[in-house]
Amino acid sequence: xxxxxxxxxxxxxxxxxxxxxxxxxxxxxxxxxxxxxxxxxxxxxxxxxxxxxxxxxxxxxxxxxxxxxxxxxxxxxxxxxxxxxxxxxxxxxxxxxxxxxxxxxxxxxxxxxxxxxxxxxxxxxxxxxxxxxxxxxxxxxxxxxxxxxxxxxxxxxxxxxxxxxxxxxxxxxxxxxxxxxxxxxxxxxxxxxxxxxxxxxxxxxxxxxxxxxxxxxxxxxxxxxxxxxxxxxxxxxxxxxxxxxxxxxxxxxxxxxxxxxxxxxxxxxxxxxxxxxxxxxxxxxxxxxxxxxxxxxxxxxxxxxxxxxxxxxxx
Numbered sequence: 020x021x022x023x024x025x026x027x028x029x030x031x032x033x034x035x036x037x038x039x040x041x042x043x044x045x046x047x048x049x050x051x052x053x054x055x056x057x058x059x060x061x062x063x064x065x066x067x068x069x070x071x072x073x074x075x076x077x078x079x080x081x082x083x084x085x086x087x088x089x090x091x092x093x094x095x096x097x098x099x100x101x102x103x104x105x106x107x108x109x110x111x112x113x114x115x116x117x118x119x120x121x122x123x124x125x126x127x128x129x130x131x132x133x134x135x136x137x138x139x140x141x142x143x144x145x146x147x148x149x150x151x152x153x154x155x156x157x158x159x160x161x162x163x164x165x166x167x168x169x170x171x172x173x174x175x176x177x178x179x180x181x182x183x184x185x186x187x188x189x190x191x192x193x194x195x196x197x198x199x200x201x202x203x204x205x206x207x208x209x210x211x212x213x214x215x216x217x218x219x220x221x222x223x224x225x226x227x228x229x230x231x232x233x234x235x236x237x238x239x240x241x242x243x244x245x246x247x248x249x250x251x252x253x254x255x256x257x258x259x260x261x262x263x264x265x266x267x268x269x270x271x272x273x274x275x276x277x278x279x280x281x282x283x284x285x286x287x288x289x290x291x292x293x294x295x296x297x298x299x300x301x302x303x304x305x306x307x308x309x310x311x312x313x314x315x316x317x318x319x320x321x322x323x324x325x326x327x328x329x330x331x332x333x334x
Contacts, residue, residue, distance in 0.1 A: 054092035074117035111140035200272035282319030
């Protein structure tokens with residue numbers, strides 16, 4: 020859930036109390052907690068947070084040392100493959116994102132910078148792996164993804180409705196076509212959830228540093244110009260242009276993921292307006308994501324024209 024950290028409401032007047040000294044052992048936390056989260060499985064989504072906090076609170080030098088110690092822990096536990104994934108999913112996300120925030124870049128630019136760094140890290144990691152194991156990186160990647168697609172197709176019932184046909188080869192082709200969008204959306208989700216967590220926890224007054232208020236995420240909107248590329252690539256989904264349409268569907272899915280974030284922002288605003296708190300708030304988000312995602316997408320996409328938040332506020 021891209022806006023999982025914005026589910027709870029927040030007092031705009033609240034400021035972190037920095038007058039209380041931290042326990043001595045807390046100074047060692049950034050040097051192992053990220054690796055612990057990454058290796059835990061369930062908390063791997065937040066493995067970038069300790070590095071983000073270290074960068075914002077302690078500076079670059081200690082962050083580099085923390086990155087080295089966490090990488091060593093991951094290497095001892097998972098080997099070279101684990102290090103590559105840790106480098107791509109954690110370090111290339113957290114360090115560029117923290118640097119962008121410290122330099123007062125906009126939220127959108129900070130997210131794009133992190134996504135670009137993750138893509139570059141993926142390419143570099145793949146090249147290093149191919150050189151070490153003397154394999155063709157493109158063929159190796161395709162073989163692994165193809166094997167993963169086979170396992171996924173075998174685990175899904177043929178009449179589940181997730182595929183347009185019961186032909187295994189055609190279903191596999193469909194999965195491979197939308198794979199780039201799936202990977203891009205996963206990266207966007209990972210960057211966004213860590214960014215939202217940082218803005219909510221507000222280490223070292225990062226919101227004030229960026230000039231943002233506590234309710235910023237509940238009012239966030241996608242840049243207006245995105246509507247035009249969304250409509251443009253949507254045209255290629257209506258008429259089949261072969262390979263061009265396959266590229267278009269990936270771009271369209273990624274853009275709709277951005278509008279899903281906006282839809283969740285609108286939902287968060289509504290829940291605040293209706294004073295929905297605690298457990299019921301979580302239930303509302305879970306139901307919206309897993310059962311009502313088309314409605315969330317429509318809220319985000321059509322908000323440019325209808326401005327749902329202002330209309331509900333007036334009513």
